[in-house]
Amino acid sequence: MRRPSSPSPSPTTSSSRSPSPFVLFLLAGLALEAETKDYRLAGNDLCPGASDISLEAEARTMLHCSLLCESDIYCKGFCYSSSQLLCRISSSDVGKAGRDAVATPGFNMFWTGYVKGFRRYGEKAYRHFASSRTHWDARNLCWNMNASLAVPLNAGENSFLASLVNTGSFWILADDATTEGVWENTDTNERLSYGRWRAGQPDNGGGVEDCAELSYLAEWNDIACSQTRYYACEIPVAQCDRRRDDIRCSYLL
Ligand SMILES: [Ca+2]
Ligand SMILES: [Ca+2]
CATH class of the missing domain: 3.10.100.10 (Mannose-Binding Protein A, subunit A)
Structure with a gap:
């Protein structure tokens, strides 16, 4: 059994803005809620391309969207629009660094894998x-x-x-x-x-x-x-x- 893909170790910085205090608060809550995944803002006005979206669902909050990702073992990230209340889940590696992501106004993209404590x-x-x-x-x-x-x-x-x-x-x-x-x-x-x-x-x-x-x-x-x-x-x-x-x-x- 082989590793399905070789993850890229060096992300570029596509995020031009820092997460708001509100987002940081949610992420702190997630870290408590989920032992194995945490999420970090990977870009504003971005989503993975359509072919990398495995699920689109309505979600009332970004937290709800992140929990959809948490419950899907293959989810590697998500993007969320608070105005459209839309959650898009991706199981592909492409969004991790914001590379190959698509400009999508109103959506914030989050990615997993920023786990500390090794x-x-x-x-x-x-x-x-x-x-x-x-x-x-x-x-x-x-x-x-x-x-x-x-x-x-x-x-x-x-x-x-x-x-x-x-x-x-x-x-x-x-x-x-x-x-x-x-x-x-x-x-x-x-x-x-x-x-x-x-x-x-x-x-x-x-x-x-x-x-x-x-x-x-x-x-x-x-x-x-x-x-x-x-x-x-x-x-x-x-x-x-x-x-x-x-x-x-x-x-x-
Ligand atoms: Ca044995
Ligand atoms: Ca055996």
């Missing part, structure tokens, strides 16, 4: 999300942040990731769905050379356990990919370039 370890930074998802959906939510589901490649990374939680377990980017018993990075299909399995694992329980979880004890176990777990995303810090206004730099604590 903690650096070595050349990567990680954040744990306390939101239960399937393995597939967890991967998508990380992609929406220009990140990927985290996978420890050595003992140091494994311990650091596990230290993000005090209890339970969460998804990591590892599966043996292609060839039973051969554990791969789910995005790249590259075979993983590291794995710290709990004693007796992986056991492919019931013949259906093809995705890996990492416990707070820093041990791996295989479970069915359709189960829901919390998850952690990672970004490669080495690629974050502050001189180019790379949004991934803004994720770091």
Whole structure:
């Protein structure tokens, strides 16, 4: 399974005005409401092009529009008109930086992915999300942040990731769905050379356990990919370039 598209890391500034205090208030509320997505004004008088709109619906407020986006796991952004009370949802990457967006008077465009709170370890930074998802959906939510589901490649990374939680377990980017018993990075299909399995694992329980979880004890176990777990995303810090206004730099604590 491959990543469907390569997100662009360096947005241009198409936004000429700052969000109003009212919008900032709404965004602060959203940050509390939604653990996994937050939204940032990406441009005034802009919308993604018609072919990038997956849903148009009436919405009484920008908050309502954002909640439509929140409830759609593939939503990457929306534009909203407070005069027409119209909400347009997009699941495409194009609007993230305002590039390829279309001048649309009266609409403000918002984009997801400006998530802070990643903690650096070595050349990567990680954040744990306390939101239960399937393995597939967890991967998508990380992609929406220009990140990927985290996978420890050595003992140091494994311990650091596990230290993000005090209890339970969460998804990591590892599966043996292609060839039973051969554990791969789910995005790249590259075979993983590291794995710290709990004693007796992986056991492919019931013949259906093809995705890996990492416990707070820093041990791996295989479970069915359709189960829901919390998850952690990672970004490669080495690629974050502050001189180019790379949004991934803004994720770091
Ligand atoms: Ca298996
Ligand atoms: Ca198992």
